[in-house]
Amino acid sequence: MNENRVSERSLAPTANALFVAWTERTGIAVEVWALADQAVPPKIADGLLRALAEALAAIEEGVWPRAVAVALTSGPRGVRLTVSHDGAGEPWPGSRLAVLHATFLELGGRVNVTYVPGGGTTLTGTIAADRLGR
Numbered sequence: 001m002n003e004n005r006v007s008e009r010s011l012a013p014t015a016n017a018l019f020v021a022w023t024e025r026t027g028i029a030v031e032v033w034a035l036a037d038q039a040v041p042p043k044i045a046d047g048l049l050r051a052l053a054e055a056l057a058a059i060e061e062g063v064w065p066r067a068v069a070v071a072l073t074s075g076p077r078g079v080r081l082t083v084s085h086d087g088a089g090e091p092w093p094g095s096r097l098a099v100l101h102a103t104f105l106e107l108g109g110r111v112n113v114t115y116v117p118g119g120g121t122t123l124t125g126t127i128a129a130d131r132l133g134r
Contacts, residue, residue: 011040076129
């Protein structure tokens with residue numbers, strides 16, 4: 001057994017709890033497209049959950065869409081967090097986007113934001129497998 005795997009943890013339970021609490025507070029539905037059940041190192045898990053909470057806070061602060069979609073996947077190439085919304089406002093408040101970039105940079109990853117005026121925004125953060133110790 002790989003000793004590093006013993007200290008890894010799953011993101012799914014904490015992410016699900018975050019979605020439920022956020023939806024109850026805001027009334028905005030979170031559609032979960034995919035939620036990794038594969039465990040990742042604690043530093044990566046903590047960073048991804050911070051990024052997810054920051055993305056939801058940014059959406060709540062800026063655009064108030066009808067729906068938010070989230071995919072959090074983990075595979076041989078690494079981990080990917082995608083958060084999309086159908087809001088028509090600013091894509092992400094600047095300070096929140098800076099925190100998201102810094103979080104992924106700290107984890108050895110990167111963030112990409114795609115904005116369609118009036119059509120919503122998608123944020124994708126990735127962390128390569130070599131940063132996960134795989």
